[in-house]
Amino acid sequence: MKFYKDHYDVVIIGGALAGMSACLQLQAWGIKDILILEKHNMPGGLATDFVRNGFEIEATLHEMMSIGQPGRRLKVGQFFDDMGIDIDWLPVHECYRVALPNSGIDKILHHDYDGSYRTVAKEIDEVCPGTYEKVHELMLLCRRVYDSMNILSVTPMSKVQMLMKHPDFVKTVGYSATEVIKTFDLPQKAVEMLTPYWIYVGNRMDDLPFTIYAFLMADYFTGSYVCKGFSHEMSMKMQAKCEEQGAQYEFNQEVVKILVKDGKVTGVRTARGDEIACDYVISGPYPNRVYTQMIEPLSEVPVGAIKMINNRKLSVVPVSVIMVIEGTPEENGITNYSTFSGTTMDTNKIWENYSNLTEPYNYITTICLNYANPTLPEGYTQLSITALVPSKPFESVKEEEYFDLKRRLANEMIEECIRITKVDFRPRITEFEVTTPISVAHYVGAWKGNIYGYLHSMEDHAVARLQMKEKDHFIEGLEFAGAHGMSGDGMGPQITNGRAAAKAVKEDMEKKKEAAEA
Amino acid sequence: MSIKVKGFLQDVGGASRVTKLRAENFAKGSPVPDPRDPIRDLADKLHPKHMVFRCTDIREASPTSRVFRFQSADGHIPVFQSGQYVNFRLKIGESVLSRPYTISSAPYEARGPKGFFEITVRRNVQYLVPDWLFENVKVGDELEGALPFGFFYYEPMRDSKDVVALAGGSGITPFYSMAKEIAHGKLKGVKLTILYGSVKANDIVLKEELDAIEKECPDVKVVHVLSDEPDWEGEQGFITKEIIRRYSTENCTYMFCGPLPMFRFVKTALDELGVGPRRFRHDVVNNPADVSTLPGYPKGTEEKTFKITVVRGIHEDVIDAKASEPVAVSLERAGIAIDTHCRNGECGFCRSHLLEGEIFVSPIGDGRRRMDKEMGWFHACSSWPLTNLKIKIPIM
Numbered sequence: 001m002k003f004y005k006d007h008y009d010v011v012i013i014g015g016a017l018a019g020m021s022a023c024l025q026l027q028a029w030g031i032k033d034i035l036i037l038e039k040h041n042m043p044g045g046l047a048t049d050f051v052r053n054g055f056e057i058e059a060t061l062h063e064m065m066s067i068g069q070p071g072r073r074l075k076v077g078q079f080f081d082d083m084g085i086d087i088d089w090l091p092v093h094e095c096y097r098v099a100l101p102n103s104g105i106d107k108i109l110h111h112d113y114d115g116s117y118r119t120v121a122k123e124i125d126e127v128c129p130g131t132y133e134k135v136h137e138l139m140l141l142c143r144r145v146y147d148s149m150n151i152l153s154v155t156p157m158s159k160v161q162m163l164m165k166h167p168d169f170v171k172t173v174g175y176s177a178t179e180v181i182k183t184f185d186l187p188q189k190a191v192e193m194l195t196p197y198w199i200y201v202g203n204r205m206d207d208l209p210f211t212i213y214a215f216l217m218a219d220y221f222t223g224s225y226v227c228k229g230f231s232h233e234m235s236m237k238m239q240a241k242c243e244e245q246g247a248q249y250e251f252n253q254e255v256v257k258i259l260v261k262d263g264k265v266t267g268v269r270t271a272r273g274d275e276i277a278c279d280y281v282i283s284g285p286y287p288n289r290v291y292t293q294m295i296e297p298l299s300e301v302p303v304g305a306i307k308m309i310n311n312r313k314l315s316v317v318p319v320s321v322i323m324v325i326e327g328t329p330e331e332n333g334i335t336n337y338s339t340f341s342g343t344t345m346d347t348n349k350i351w352e353n354y355s356n357l358t359e360p361y362n363y364i365t366t367i368c369l370n371y372a373n374p375t376l377p378e379g380y381t382q383l384s385i386t387a388l389v390p391s392k393p394f395e396s397v398k399e400e401e402y403f404d405l406k407r408r409l410a411n412e413m414i415e416e417c418i419r420i421t422k423v424d425f426r427p428r429i430t431e432f433e434v435t436t437p438i439s440v441a442h443y444v445g446a447w448k449g450n451i452y453g454y455l456h457s458m459e460d461h462a463v464a465r466l467q468m469k470e471k472d473h474f475i476e477g478l479e480f481a482g483a484h485g486m487s488g489d490g491m492g493p494q495i496t497n498g499r500a501a502a503k504a505v506k507e508d509m510e511k512k513k514e515a516a517e518a
Numbered sequence: 519m520s521i522k523v524k525g526f527l528q529d530v531g532g533a534s535r536v537t538k539l540r541a542e543n544f545a546k547g548s549p550v551p552d553p554r555d556p557i558r559d560l561a562d563k564l565h566p567k568h569m570v571f572r573c574t575d576i577r578e579a580s581p582t583s584r585v586f587r588f589q590s591a592d593g594h595i596p597v598f599q600s601g602q603y604v605n606f607r608l609k610i611g612e613s614v615l616s617r618p619y620t621i622s623s624a625p626y627e628a629r630g631p632k633g634f635f636e637i638t639v640r641r642n643v644q645y646l647v648p649d650w651l652f653e654n655v656k657v658g659d660e661l662e663g664a665l666p667f668g669f670f671y672y673e674p675m676r677d678s679k680d681v682v683a684l685a686g687g688s689g690i691t692p693f694y695s696m697a698k699e700i701a702h703g704k705l706k707g708v709k710l711t712i713l714y715g716s717v718k719a720n721d722i723v724l725k726e727e728l729d730a731i732e733k734e735c736p737d738v739k740v741v742h743v744l745s746d747e748p749d750w751e752g753e754q755g756f757i758t759k760e761i762i763r764r765y766s767t768e769n770c771t772y773m774f775c776g777p778l779p780m781f782r783f784v785k786t787a788l789d790e791l792g793v794g795p796r797r798f799r800h801d802v803v804n805n806p807a808d809v810s811t812l813p814g815y816p817k818g819t820e821e822k823t824f825k826i827t828v829v830r831g832i833h834e835d836v837i838d839a840k841a842s843e844p845v846a847v848s849l850e851r852a853g854i855a856i857d858t859h860c861r862n863g864e865c866g867f868c869r870s871h872l873l874e875g876e877i878f879v880s881p882i883g884d885g886r887r888r889m890d891k892e893m894g895w896f897h898a899c900s901s902w903p904l905t906n907l908k909i910k911i912p913i914m
Binding site for chain 1 (some may be wrong): 530546547562888
């Protein structure tokens with residue numbers, strides 16, 4: 001029985017956001033002979049949800065970025081529109097509440113859809129009088145870096161041109177977020193209010209490139225969205241479009257080997273033993289897995305690839321408590337969508353705390369979906385509490401202690417949350433799940449349960465990644481699309497990562513075609 | 519004016535600096551591949567895809583039921599919780615049938631090198647192929663499958679310490695597992711009262727075992743409720759609102775496992791007692807053998823037969839299907855493997871795509887996501903054809 005054609009132009013491993021975006025982008029360029037092999041029986045990878053006792057529960061999505069309002073779409077939103085994918089985007093009406101009892105801060109910050117960043121400056125000024133101009137200037141700097149980054153990631157230019165046209169981008173590349181923010185001479189409280197999002201890129205402010213910080217701030221403070229049908233809606237509609245345009249998309253098919261001959265991809269092998277020939281592979285699996293386990297034969301892996309993966313640090317992994325709680329959000333002490341809270345905003349201290357499994361996590365993100373999605377069942381609160389932590393401590397967890405560990409972590413995180421809600425909602429918990437890096441590894445197979453790719457650090461800077469793109473490419477016909485890609489982590493960037501992989505494939509195809517014609 | 523961070527030259531040199539740093543570090547990197555991923559290893563250990571089980575003991579649990587004990591061929595049984603199930607993949611004739619059985623032994627009994635698990639099976643319960651197990655599985659036989667599955671278990675972060683179990687027939691199995699776990703000193707602080715409904719005294723599954731636990735462990739109480747045993751000295755009749763109230767404490771959690779008619783009966787009683795979803799946990803409830811008894815089913819259709827075009831990859835088969843049988847059963851009869859687990863619409867392992875035609879989806883345990891419903895995805899185990907169909911299912 002034959003389930004596959006003998007040959008495909010492109011095989012995409014992993015039908016998650018990046019893989020599907022790669023497919024859609026290739027299709028838009030007329031490259032249609034595509035096979036997507038997905039390990040799970042659902043599209044979208046982590047962009048998914050689950051049903052328990054009749055409650056549909058969002059698994060992961062906090063905020064979808066770079067969407068923009070209709071008529072004023074940003075990069076990712078524009079892509080969905082261009083692809084003819086109509087998603088029921090629901091706006092999130094705030095950026096976040098930052099609640100730091102030890103610093104005397106409890107404030108909700110809001111975005112401006114027009115990218116003016118006046119509201120956030122005003123709101124911080126309300127807490128730290130006299131900071132309006134400085135905060136506003138910092139936000140505008142972030143925006144200029146964001147705009148430059150978006151242009152430069154697709155349009156290469158000379159160093160002189162870059163300095164002329166994108167001076168702020170160029171001049172801040174070499175510094176950490178802390179170093180650049182320092183030049184604004186803001187009071188500590190204001191800095192703390194501008195820090196919470198660090199966790200969404202997963203590194204301490206002292207080691208986080210300002211470029212990444214700026215991108216994040218500029219993006220998030222123009223507003224974010226969720227999907228009415230949960231992140232599953234986005235995944236389902238992308239899959240339907242891929243198939244409608246002729247791609248073959250198969251579930252429950254884990255690719256175990258990427259076949260390589262003379263430095264060039266020749267095909268893949270699935271867990272059930274199908275060998276499928278192709279010219280290009282776009283890999284969702286991390287380079288760590290690909291170069292140490294999947295390439296067949298392993299002798300085809302250049303030593304440079306091994307050196308590269310051995311030198312890259314992994315980013316953070318999620319520990320989430322996902323709950324449905326009896327009672328309205330107000331009854332459970334929750335008054336807004338997204339809250340960052342903890343005992344400190346010193347990201348060095350948080351990082352130290354996150355790097356062990358003994359102390360309770362001292363910094364958490366609480367998301368109450370009811371405030372973004374009015375279609376949830378009435379009388380129940382859908383709440384998730386997340387810490388994004390290094391995966392290292394989870395490497396030594398034993399099977400026998402895993403369930404107790406999950407419950408302990410969950411209880412500690414709930415206690416931290418209750419310090420802010422002031423309502424102990426534990427007796428009303430109706431549905432309860434805890435996800436850890438082990439859950440991520442189980443469902444999507446990501447390397448060490450990592451959803452955030454490689455750590456954004458001064459040693460592994462996004463701009464250096466971009467400049468070394470060619471050097472980081474080791475096997476002909478093999479591209480990567482996922483959080484380990486150039487644009488890094490988050491659901492929005494996965495769309496960009498997928499499109500970048502598609503672009504690499506298209507350019508290589510064109511190069512080969514030209515060579516053949518010549 | 520653009521920004522000044524430290525000084526013009528240092529500022530504009532940033533990109534070169536970070537790129538040089540990265541390149542230098544890469545060059546210094548170890549050339550030795552490191553394929554270890556302990557987190558994925560733990561995930562695989564907790565959720566093995568495929569296991570081989572050896573039957574090591576079979577014993578009677580009542581005149582009509584038996585306990586089958588299994589050990590894992592590789593010596594490892596993943597940690598599970600009382601109430602979860604094992605999914606067997608049984609090769610019967612040309613077909614591979616996947617069937618779920620609640621684990622009736624206690625989680626602690628599965629630990630260690632001699633760890634085992636047990637299932638307790640009653641004869642003549644429709645479509646769970648128990649008769650096949652009775653007639654075919656002997657000590658020493660090997661079966662394939664995997665565990666653990668399911669979300670029906672006591673969750674200390676959610677449930678009350680006072681648990682009132684409502685069991686019917688072979689629905690005693692999750693609670694027997696739980697009772698044994700409590701008697702072994704696990705599930706600290708949990709007090710379990712089992713209201714166990716049977717027809718006659720000799721229908722009671724695991725009676726002696728339950729008696730023994732009750733005697734030994736003050737935190738476990740078993741109340742037999744018999745519907746057709748006039749001389750019975752204990753509770754008689756069905757598990758009514760009055761009986762439930764008699765054994766309840768304020769804010770206790772109710773856990774149900776039993777057949778559909780009993781589920782409906784108990785659900786009504788609990789609704790009347792004002793018990794909402796938070797305090798009522800129930801196991802997967804099996805659909806009735808006769809689909810036409812389900813609310814909303816277009817009566818008369820059940821007599822019909824249809825064709826189903828089954829797409830797997832670029833391959834297509836056309837198979838016969840009875841309207842009276844779920845799509846998954848028609849696939850199994852035709853020798854087409856489909857990955858079912860719960861068999862009643864909840865878990866979604868058999869999630870498939872309806873390309874053409876119409877189906878009836880059982881309202882019992884309809885675990886489909888909202889967008890799945892909108893976009894034509896269905897769970898093959900609990901969907902019946904109403905017309906000829908064209909469906910796409912995962913390749914197995």
